Amino acid sequence: MSELNQRISEIGIVPVVKLNHPERDACLLAKALWEGGVPVAEVTFRAAKADEAIRLMKEVYPEMIVGAGTVTEKKQIDAVLEAGGEFIVTPGYDQELVDYAQKKDIPIYPGCSSPTDYHAALKSGLGLIKFFPAEQSGGLEKIKAMSGPFPMFRIMPTGGISLKNLKDYAKSPLIAACGGSYMVTEELIENQDWEEITKLCRKSREIIKEARESWQK
Numbered sequence: 001m002s003e004l005n006q007r008i009s010e011i012g013i014v015p016v017v018k019l020n021h022p023e024r025d026a027c028l029l030a031k032a033l034w035e036g037g038v039p040v041a042e043v044t045f046r047a048a049k050a051d052e053a054i055r056l057m058k059e060v061y062p063e064m065i066v067g068a069g070t071v072t073e074k075k076q077i078d079a080v081l082e083a084g085g086e087f088i089v090t091p092g093y094d095q096e097l098v099d100y101a102q103k104k105d106i107p108i109y110p111g112c113s114s115p116t117d118y119h120a121a122l123k124s125g126l127g128l129i130k131f132f133p134a135e136q137s138g139g140l141e142k143i144k145a146m147s148g149p150f151p152m153f154r155i156m157p158t159g160g161i162s163l164k165n166l167k168d169y170a171k172s173p174l175i176a177a178c179g180g181s182y183m184v185t186e187e188l189i190e191n192q193d194w195e196e197i198t199k200l201c202r203k204s205r206e207i208i209k210e211a212r213e214s215w216q217k
Contacts, residue, residue, distance in 0.1 A: 001154065004086060004107055005128045007065060008040060009154065009176040012208035013166070015201070016042045016069055016158060016181040017189075022053035025189055030057040030064060032194035033184075036201025042089050042179060044069040051079040058084040067107075069179075074100045081106060089130055089158075089179075093117040098124050109156055113137040118150045128154045128176050135160025140169055147174050166204060170211035180204075 001009070008014060015033060019025055033041060041057060043050045043066065050068055057066045067087030068080040077088055077100055088101050088108040093116075101108035102124070111132035112118055121129050131143055134157035138145075143155050157169055158179030169175050183200035 001127060002107065004065065005154070005176065008087075008128075008156075011038060011040050011065075011205075012170060012177050012212070013038055013183075013201075013204045014040050014042050014156065014158075014177050014179045015184045016044060016179050017053070017184045018044050018047045018181075018186060019049070019053040019189065020047050020186075022047075022049050022056055025192070026053040026056035027060045028192065028194055029184065029189065029197070030061045030066075032197040033201055034061055034064060036183075036198040037205045038183075038201040039063065040065040041184075042067055042069040042087075043085075045072070045076055046070050051076075051083040051085070054080060054085045055083040071097065073097075077101055077104060077106065091132060093120050095120060095124070098126070111158075113142075115146065115149065118146060118153065122150065122152065127152070128156060130179065131155050131157040132179075133159030134169075135165075139165075140172060143174055144172070163200070163203065163207065167207050167211045170208045171214055 043053045054066050065086055067085050069089040071088050071090050090097055090110045093110045093112055098108055109130045112129045154176035155174050156177050156179055161178045161180035162182045169178050188197055
């Protein structure tokens with residue numbers, strides 16, 4: 001496992017962030033995540049200024065792991081690199097984007113939910129992949145089933161993850177980290193409820209730590 005993948009795995013949760021006003025919210029959000037023990041963020045291009053948000057978060061917390069999600073174009077990868085981003089997440093498996101990210105030497109976690117996706121990821125030499133949309137695609141049971149022919153992957157399930165099912169996912173050694181937006185909802189960010197975001201991050205880390213004790217002994 002690469003150093004970056006290992007760091008993400010140690011944290012165990014990746015907030016999936018949409019920032020409509022990065023100039024107002026990015027630095028404050030970074031602080032809330034950092035203080036909650038979750039020094040990582042996937043800033044999605046579902047909002048236009050994702051690269052600006054990445055740049056601002058890295059400026060205030062240089063050691064924080066910040067990357068981009070919902071990446072669908074090569075020019076977005078270029079923008080992420082220019083902003084100091086450290087990883088790319090795509091909603092589906094796109095060989096062109098995988099090849100381009102590898103050419104640019106930035107880790108990419110493509111969305112995979114089928115044997116065909118997994119096989120393509122294997123041929124591209126990937127070790128950590130996003131399972132998306134997790135709950136709608138069969139959840140943990142499907143992830144376990146897919147590990148039969150593809151035991152080499154660590155998985156980052158995203159989609160439908162919440163405090164209610166986080167423990168179930170984190171209990172499995174197959175899971176590197178879970179992606180989720182429940183601790184960084186648009187409502188929490190718009191209301192600038194940074195204290196609640198920090199609280200939800202701390203609770204998530206507690207759940208992950210407890211869940212992992214069952215297989216780390």
